[in-house]
Amino acid sequence: MDRPIRVLVAKPGLDGHDRGAKVIARALRDAGMEVIYTGLRQTPEQIVNATIQEDVDVVAMSILSGAHNTLLPKVVELLKAEKADDVLVIGGGVIPDDDIPFLKEKGIAEIFTPGTPTSVTIDFIRANIKRK
Amino acid sequence: MALAERLLQGDKRAAARLISMAENHDPEAVEILKSLYQRTGRAHVIGITGPPGAGKSTLTDKLAKAIRARGKTVGIIAVDPTSPFTGGSILGDRVRMNDLSTDPGVFIRSMGTRGHLGGLSKATQAAVKVLDIYGADYIFIETVGVGQSEVDIAKNADTTLMVMVPGLGDDIQAIKAGIMEIGDVFAVNKADRDGAKRTATEIEMMLDFNKTDWRPPVQMVIAVDNKGVEELLGHIMDHMTHMKETGKLEKKRVLNSKLEIIDLIQENLMRMILDKSSKEDLINNLATEVAARKADPYTAAEMVLKEIK
Numbered sequence: 001m002d003r004p005i006r007v008l009v010a011k012p013g014l015d016g017h018d019r020g021a022k023v024i025a026r027a028l029r030d031a032g033m034e035v036i037y038t039g040l041r042q043t044p045e046q047i048v049n050a051t052i053q054e055d056v057d058v059v060a061m062s063i064l065s066g067a068h069n070t071l072l073p074k075v076v077e078l079l080k081a082e083k084a085d086d087v088l089v090i091g092g093g094v095i096p097d098d099d100i101p102f103l104k105e106k107g108i109a110e111i112f113t114p115g116t117p118t119s120v121t122i123d124f125i126r127a128n129i130k131r132k
Numbered sequence: 133m134a135l136a137e138r139l140l141q142g143d144k145r146a147a148a149r150l151i152s153m154a155e156n157h158d159p160e161a162v163e164i165l166k167s168l169y170q171r172t173g174r175a176h177v178i179g180i181t182g183p184p185g186a187g188k189s190t191l192t193d194k195l196a197k198a199i200r201a202r203g204k205t206v207g208i209i210a211v212d213p214t215s216p217f218t219g220g221s222i223l224g225d226r227v228r229m230n231d232l233s234t235d236p237g238v239f240i241r242s243m244g245t246r247g248h249l250g251g252l253s254k255a256t257q258a259a260v261k262v263l264d265i266y267g268a269d270y271i272f273i274e275t276v277g278v279g280q281s282e283v284d285i286a287k288n289a290d291t292t293l294m295v296m297v298p299g300l301g302d303d304i305q306a307i308k309a310g311i312m313e314i315g316d317v318f319a320v321n322k323a324d325r326d327g328a329k330r331t332a333t334e335i336e337m338m339l340d341f342n343k344t345d346w347r348p349p350v351q352m353v354i355a356v357d358n359k360g361v362e363e364l365l366g367h368i369m370d371h372m373t374h375m376k377e378t379g380k381l382e383k384k385r386v387l388n389s390k391l392e393i394i395d396l397i398q399e400n401l402m403r404m405i406l407d408k409s410s411k412e413d414l415i416n417n418l419a420t421e422v423a424a425r426k427a428d429p430y431t432a433a434e435m436v437l438k439e440i441k
Contacts, residue, residue, distance in 0.1 A: 029220035039227035055148035
């Protein structure tokens, strides 16, 4: 592939902790990806609109508020409604192990919890993007 | 349905995909733009430029909202730098435009410069065309934070807005050649800070020497508080009216078209040279010799050109 992978990094929900999102954004940048950073307190609708306008390969969401079971599946749902389900959706943040199977069932491809080396996320994205 | 048709019907995914294709040098994008070129030229294209942190994104957000309040649609192309080392980038202009992202009358696209100098990316012009066809009445192009000589924006916009802030240097900066010459309208943002008036005066003094019949207005604004934004938009509209009434718009578009053709010739020539020769190896070998002072760069360039003929 001779084009950069485009990734939307977003913070859904109401927590104000964006350190993790910024670390990921920087790591993806250094891995040669184009990162569209959208900042704090995004609604699922905002995330999905940005995903479409930016034509990204990946939506990476960081969430520490505890609302992941509501907000992350909502993004997947809205993407489907817009026929944009060729986008890889991943999540990260403070998410209990017990919730991960539910999120995967809802279409979030992978969840990266605290302590995950950024290289794991980068490799996962490279291996799993759906568009050539 | 074909991408071209979907774009004509205002399909935002089609617009988004076509911009990506243009960015990735997909020949199909060029074919589509050829077939739809006559549909372009309708939008008022506004370039927004200025140093990093001047408030270009925030001001774009506020201007876009003011235009939306007048019932018109807006396209925004926001350019940020690409790393020369990894090819990666962080495109962060949307952070200031979050309220706009669910407005169906606004389309925002972030672009990395991908190695292009001059403040824009190579595909910016294609993206402007796509948004014009898509139906945006006004298109903002926000450049990367610029220094002194990134003037490409003036070749792409009908109106260039130069965003300045207080405290960046003395009046000698204002009379240097380069970006200070391309502003059709000036904004002094963060006007509540010390030195804002002085900055505005210095710009005015520089403009006193202009000999054209359009005197660029200098507007004090505080973008975060939405102060001075209506007035600024008024100046931008006035500039367009002036351009139309004096016939300058036509002239400027002829000149810009000429520059675009020349750019495309250069681009195609470079691609031809590098493809046809697949001279990558030859150039790499020559580079080694030139660095070791076994050859000189002038002869090396001549050798590559000779290979192609």
